[in-house]
Amino acid sequence: xxxxxxxxxxxxxxxxxxxxxxxxxxxxxxxxxxxxxxxxxxxxxxxxxxxxxxxxxxxxxxxxxxxxxxxxxxxxxxxxxxxxxxxxxxxxxxxxxxxxxxxxxxxxxxxxxxxxxxxxxxxxxxxxxxxxxxxxxxxxxxxxxxxxxxxxxxxxxxxxxxxxxxxxxxxxxxxxxxxxxxxxxxxxxxxxxxxxxxxxxxxxxxxxxxxxxxxxxxxxxxxxxxxxxxxxxxxxxxxxxxxxxxxxxxxxxxxxxxxxxxxxxxxxxxxxxxxxxxxxxxxxxxxxxxxxxxxxxxxxxxxxxxxxxxxxxxxxxxxxxxxxxxxxxxxxxxxxxxxxxxxxxxxxxxxxxxxxxxxxxxxxxxxxxxxxxxxxxxxxxxxxxxxxxxxxxxxxxxxxxxxxxxxxxxxxxxxxxxxxxxxxxxxxxxxxxxxxxxxxxxxxxxxxxxxxxxxxxxxxxxxxxxxxxxxxxxxxxxxxxxxxxxxxxxxxxxxxxxxxxxxxxxxxxxxxxxxxxxxxxxxxxxxxxxxxxxxxxxxxxxxxxxxxxxxxxxxxxxxxxxxxxxxxx
Ligand SMILES: Cc1cc2nc3c(=O)[nH]c(=O)nc-3n(C[C@H](O)[C@H](O)[C@H](O)COP(=O)(O)OP(=O)(O)OC[C@H]3O[C@@H](n4cnc5c(N)ncnc54)[C@H](O)[C@@H]3O)c2cc1C
Numbered sequence: 307x308x309x310x311x312x313x314x315x316x317x318x319x320x321x322x323x324x325x326x327x328x329x330x331x332x333x334x335x336x337x338x339x340x341x342x343x344x345x346x347x348x349x350x351x352x353x354x355x356x357x358x359x360x361x362x363x364x365x366x367x368x369x370x371x372x373x374x375x376x377x378x379x380x381x382x383x384x385x386x387x388x389x390x391x392x393x394x395x396x397x398x399x400x401x402x403x404x405x406x407x408x409x410x411x412x413x414x415x416x417x418x419x420x421x422x423x424x425x426x427x428x429x430x431x432x433x434x435x436x437x438x439x440x441x442x443x444x445x446x447x448x449x450x451x452x453x454x455x456x457x458x459x460x461x462x463x464x465x466x467x468x469x470x471x472x473x474x475x476x477x478x479x480x481x482x483x484x485x486x487x488x489x490x491x492x493x494x495x496x497x498x499x500x501x502x503x504x505x506x507x508x509x510x511x512x513x514x515x516x517x518x519x520x521x522x523x524x525x526x527x528x529x530x531x532x533x534x535x536x537x538x539x540x541x542x543x544x545x546x547x548x549x550x551x552x553x554x555x556x557x558x559x560x561x562x563x564x565x566x567x568x569x570x571x572x573x574x575x576x577x578x579x580x581x582x583x584x585x586x587x588x589x590x591x592x593x594x595x596x597x598x599x600x601x602x603x604x605x606x607x608x609x610x611x612x613x614x615x616x617x618x619x620x621x622x623x624x625x626x627x628x629x630x631x632x633x634x635x636x637x638x639x640x641x642x643x644x645x646x647x648x649x650x651x652x653x654x655x656x657x658x659x660x661x662x663x664x665x666x667x668x669x670x671x672x673x674x675x676x677x678x679x680x681x682x683x684x685x686x687x688x689x690x691x692x693x694x695x696x697x698x699x700x701x702x703x704x705x706x707x708x709x710x711x712x713x714x715x716x717x718x719x720x721x722x723x724x725x726x727x728x729x730x731x732x733x734x735x736x737x738x739x740x741x742x743x744x745x746x747x748x749x750x751x752x753x754x755x756x757x758x759x760x761x762x763x764x765x766x767x768x769x770x771x772x773x774x775x776x777x778x779x780x781x782x783x784x785x786x787x788x789x790x791x792x793x794x795x796x797x798x799x800x801x802x803x804x805x806x807x808x809x810x811x812x813x814x815x816x817x818x819x820x821x822x823x824x825x826x827x828x829x830x831x832x833x834x835x836x837x838x839x840x841x842x843x844x845x846x847x848x849x850x851x852x853x854x855x856x857x858x859x860x861x862x863x864x865x866x867x868x869x870x871x872x873x874x875x
Pocket of ligand 1: 346347380382383384406407408409410411412413414415416
């Protein structure tokens with residue numbers, strides 16, 4: 307098969323003839339109101355006009371075709387999904403109902419693997435390995451909307467054949483889930499990216515260039531057009547103070563007289579803490595693999611808030627529901643859309659926030675991982691002292707309609723503290739420098755919590771809940787006695803001009819031993835930084851591991867890297 311991505315076509319020999327297949331960028335949705343009952347392995351009427359621009363390119367590419375004529379024009383429907391990934395697994399809405407669909411035109415090629423893993427999933431009752439990218443739980447209910455699907459799949463069909471550049475964003479089905487701050491950020495030069503329908507500011511055109519430079523991605527495999535803008539945001543978080551929005555992050559309220567006991571059963575960390583404390587924890591499966599990576603805040607004796615990534619709302623809710631004992635007095639509520647959240651992070655964040663409130667924000671009064679209610683201007687917010695970027699800072703939570711008032715107030719006051727608006731790309735690069743794990747990339751249901759280096763938040767000796775020891779307890783005990791199987795290593799490329807995105811091969815003494823699970827440009831460390839797992843022997847010391855030579859392969863070139871088992875930043 308010869309593929310020509312730029313021309314949306316592929317070619318192959320087929321029984322002595324030439325076959326041209328098209329994956330046009332403006333595909334036509336079909337059967338939005340259901341497939342006719344009598345339609346089976348059939349065709350739909352030709353639309354030569356629609357295909358002609360691509361067939362003309364094909365005739366230029368293979369000139370002999372110009373005079374051959376078309377013997378068969380086959381127009382067959384195919385199922386496409388909003389993100390070009392399959393829909394596999396147990397439905398989050400109906401126990402024991404398994405799905406294998408949405409194969410995006412590669413259902414024959416993928417059938418062996420999809421069938422094997424789905425069979426194992428059905429017989430084992432859980433995914434046999436990390437299948438998060440294709441897991442049906444990644445979808446939000448709105449993604450079943452017919453108009454949304456028609457708009458988006460018109461693009462995903464063609465995208466299958468395009469160059470998959472880093473940071474690519476779809477252009478269809480956009481501006482769907484906009485927080486009240488959408489226009490605020492847009493006016494200030496935001497370039498938005500989309501996750502689960504949410505529009506999130508990924509980076510900003512600097513103030514003096516707003517209106518002169520388009521807030522749009524120019525994709526490439528090297529440093530993209532926003533590289534220098536990202537640097538300013540990254541540095542603001544490290545050296546001054548950055549403000550970014552976290553309203554799209556998934557939020558679930560767990561309430562009821564059994565909430566503590568229930569979460570104690572779900573979480574590897576101890577949630578029986580004082581009201582007003584924040585706990586960082588993982589939810590484990592029976593193998594010790596990580597099902598979720600969340601912060602949990604005890605808002606009251608019987609009221610907890612679970613916060614995790616934007617894509618995780620459905621998955622986390624599903625895990626909570628399926629593991630809840632029948633007699634538990636405990637309710638779950640997805641409060642994502644109810645509460646807005648603005649983070650202010652960086653060394654100047656305390657002075658900035660202090661200038662807005664009478665509450666004493668000293669470390670003694672408001673230590674790390676604590677929460678308090680603050681009055682800032684006319685708004686009352688819940689300030690969570692926590693960080694995902696490795697700096698002093700607060701996440702401010704409030705009823706979502708206060709978003710603009712609070713953002714404007716912080717922006718105005720922030721001027722004297724060198725506040726900068728920051729996007730999600732700077733959050734990502736800061737967290738990778740600090741080696742904070744990201745669910746879906748660095749930690750998944752197949753990564754044992756101890757191998758992932760997160761044993762420090764696993765509390766084997768906490769009081770068992772009335773529902774028993776936490777899920778995964780035995781697997782942690784077992785791994786504790788048998789020793790690590792792998793470790794997370796951080797890599798900093800020596801050549802500051804080379805980029806990392808994730809999935810690049812890791813070499814140990816010249817042999818490929820794994821791949822990067824995360825990658826971004828670390829402007830403080832001065833180069834591209836990646837995280838990845840390396841296999842190790844149970845009794846291997848840090849010195850043993852570090853004595854080898856590690857390199858990373860980027861676009862076929864072996865790149866030197868410095869490595870560390872602890873965060874370099
Ligand atoms: C022209 C064309 C070329 C393609 N080329 C390739 C290729 O080269 N390589 C590749 O990997 N893929 C290719 N594909 C895609 C591939 O065929 C699909 O991705 C794959 O067949 C999807 O498998 P599936 O099991 O999800 O669905 P299907 O193969 O559509 O199977 C669904 C089955 O369910 C049955 N069914 C429907 N409703 C009911 C019901 N109510 N009760 C019981 N049964 C029902 C249907 O009759 C059908 O047998 C091509 C597709 C087309 C149309």
